[in-house]
Amino acid sequence: MKKQWWKEAVVYEIYPISFKDSNGDGIGDLRGIISKLDYLKDLGVDVIWICPIYQSPGQDNGYDISDYYAIKPQFGTMEDFDKLLKQAHDREIKIMMDLVLNHTSDEHPWFIESRSSKTSPKRDFYIWRDGKHGLFPNNWESYFGGSVWQLDEKTGQYYMHLYSKYQPDLNWQNDEMIHEVYKMIRWWLKKGVDGFRFDAIAHIVKAKGLPDAENPNHLEVVQANQFFSNLEHVHDLLRKLNEEVLMGSDIMTVGETSGLGPEQALEYVGNERHELNMVFQFEHMTLDSPSTGTARWETRSWTLPELKKIMTHWQTALHNKGWNANYLGNHDQPRQVSRFGNDKEYRVESAKMLATFLLTLEGTPYIYQGEEIGMTNTSFQHIEDYKDIETLNFYKLSQLQQVPEEKTMAAIHKKSRDNARTPMQWDASENAGFSDGKPWIKVNHNYKEVNVEAALKDPNSIYHYYRKLIALRKQHQVMVYGEYTLLLPLDPDLYVYTRTLDKECLLVILNFSRDTVEFEWPDELAYDSGELLIANYEQQPGENEKKKTLRPYEARVYKLVQQSSHTMIH
Incomplete structure (x- = not known):
């Protein structure tokens, strides 16, 4: 497998408006990010992915760009960006820009x-x-x-407009428009940025003739993703972008590509495709939803074997053929500890367990701001406290359909994008240390207990656990390049897998439940001994070598020593 810096990197996503406000206007900004570069360096991250900071009316929090060459004044100036880029590079931190190429603002x-x-x-x-x-x-x-x-x-x-009416879709059949996009990307590369996250890139091509979708229920509008998602011509356009603009620059690229499986993903990220380094897949993001569209606001119960099946498919199908981008939360998703863990009595334990999961999979891990301190979903009582356009549209539609208010708000509490967009919780002071002014959106009510200052002081905090995991990933190439093999695929509580590279092997054991679970080392796992590299609980002395008792949301990573006469996995 070819080694690349972006495979070995740990990425930290910043949602600028909510990260850190430097001037008291209630809005996070570039100088706020600059003030926290040492914090990010200490955490151990290699790349900062910055959500859009371009000039924008802000109808969709910056994903409606009105000038690709300008910084929105609320974030600062281009001089501030240049300073951020230099100071990040001085700390050996790279900067990845978020670039929206499917649409612009209607004010562009x-x-x-x-x-x-x-x-x-x-x-x-x-x-x-x-x-x-x-x-x-x-x-x-x-x-x-x-x-x-x-x-x-x-x-x-x-x-x-595939998104809001304020975001008209660009026509990627127009060569002059494409030329202007290339010109803009070259401009940012010349500035020295280290990569791009291409927003909604799977949608830039629409089906010829723009045909109607089948409409068995005779609805006015219907989901028609097959006509504007992952169409073949997207690949032609991406290869041309690489040939004419990106090749020769040692940058990282990641595409947002919903609605595909790993075989389709290889059409984007296959080693010989020359399109993207990696893509964000969404299969695990739909585990708790019955379907897409407005139904995504509904919730279904999911099982651990379902998650294992999805993640294992991606881990194995892309091995040696492409590369994964691993994430459990971002600016468009609920908080990971509220969704996949237990944000009440086991918030710390389950947040550490999920961190172990994220950092021990094959692929580049993406940490979303606040995950390193275990930030949770919020639950504002009034719809007026929400700012997200998708959330507000869902609320209006629910009102028109006479859905009970209580049911609508319960769905919003679980699924709103604003769960991830509340201000970063820096300390226990007013507004969580995010701003001296009134924040653009309310702070999560639990900021006095959940904040960076408290986490830094506590050697057993989620933050320090992330630091240890990131450091381990840098020390052990097997955590980056090792082959993933799933064990116990049907176990309802334990997610267990190995990572193997040459003669080195890691065993990862994760308890995804609130119960105490017994784990017995499988006979097919041949080893002489195992060194415990990291765990989210203090280990009990004298534990049986073969049988382990896993406490609620416990995580353990062992480095195994291979028996000389056996292969690691039979």
Whole structure:
């Protein structure tokens, strides 16, 4: 397997508006990030992924870009960005930008020009169509609810938006538009950025003719992902982007690609494809939802064997063929300890267990801000306290459908993107040390107990456990490049696997339950002895060599010594 720096890196995602405010306006900014670079260096991360900081009206918290070449004033200036880039590089921390190429803001000069008339030179920078019989051009549903089409009264045509009406989709069949995108990416590379996370990149190509989706229930709009997700021409465009812009730059790239399995992912990240280094997969993010669309707000119970099946498929299908991007939470998902762990009586233990899981899988691990101190979901009582456009749209739709308020708010408490967007909890002072002013969104109520200052002082904190895990990953190449093998696939409580590289082998044992569980070393696992590298509980002396008692959410990682006459896994 070819070694690459981005395979060995640990990435830390920053949602700037919520990370650290330096000037008291209640909004996180670039100088706030600069002030915390030493904190991130001490944690051990190698790359900071910064969510969009470009000029934007903020209809979707920066994912609606109105100027790719400018920093939004609330975040600071381009001089602030240059200072951040230099000071991060001085600490051997790389910077990865979040780049939105599927759409722009409706306030972008390209779109303003495009909508000015049907004969505008930039008309075809975006996707415009006439309506059919007084209805939308087709019946596709937006990710944020409602039709993907918005009528522009001036020209009488509709423009497409897979997300909100403030985010018109770019037309990737227009060579002049593509040329302008290339020019912009080259500009950022010349500045010295170290990589890009390509937002919604799987959606930049739409099906020819924009056909209607099948509509058995005769709804006005329906999910039509098959017509705008992971279509073949996406790969042609990505290969061309690499050939003409990215090749020759030693950067990392990761794509947001929903709706695919590992075999499809290899079309993006296969070693010989020359498209992306890795992609974010979403299969494990849908475990607790019956389906996509508005149904994603519903909750279903899931089992550990289901999670094992998904993760194992990705771990094994990509081994030696491509590369994984591993994450359990981000700015679009609920907090990982609230979703996959136990954020009440076992918050610390389960947060450490999930950290062990994340850092011992094959692939580049992505830590989302606050995970290293075990930040949890919030539960604001009033809808007015929520800011996320997707959450507010869901609430409005629920009101129209006369869904009981209590049921709607319960769904929001579990699934809202704002769960991950509350301010970073730095200390127990007012506003959690995030800002001297009124934060743009309320702080989670538990900030006095859950904060960085308290975590730094406690040698047994989640933060210090992350530090140890990251340090171990840097010391043991097997944690980066080792082959993953699942054990006990049907066990309802324990997730157990090995990582093997040459003669080195790690055994990872994770208890995903609130119960005490007995674990007996499988006979097929041949070893002379095992050295405990890390665990999230103090270990009990005199424990049986073969049988282990795993406490609630306990995690252990052993380095095994191979028997000379056996292979590690039979």
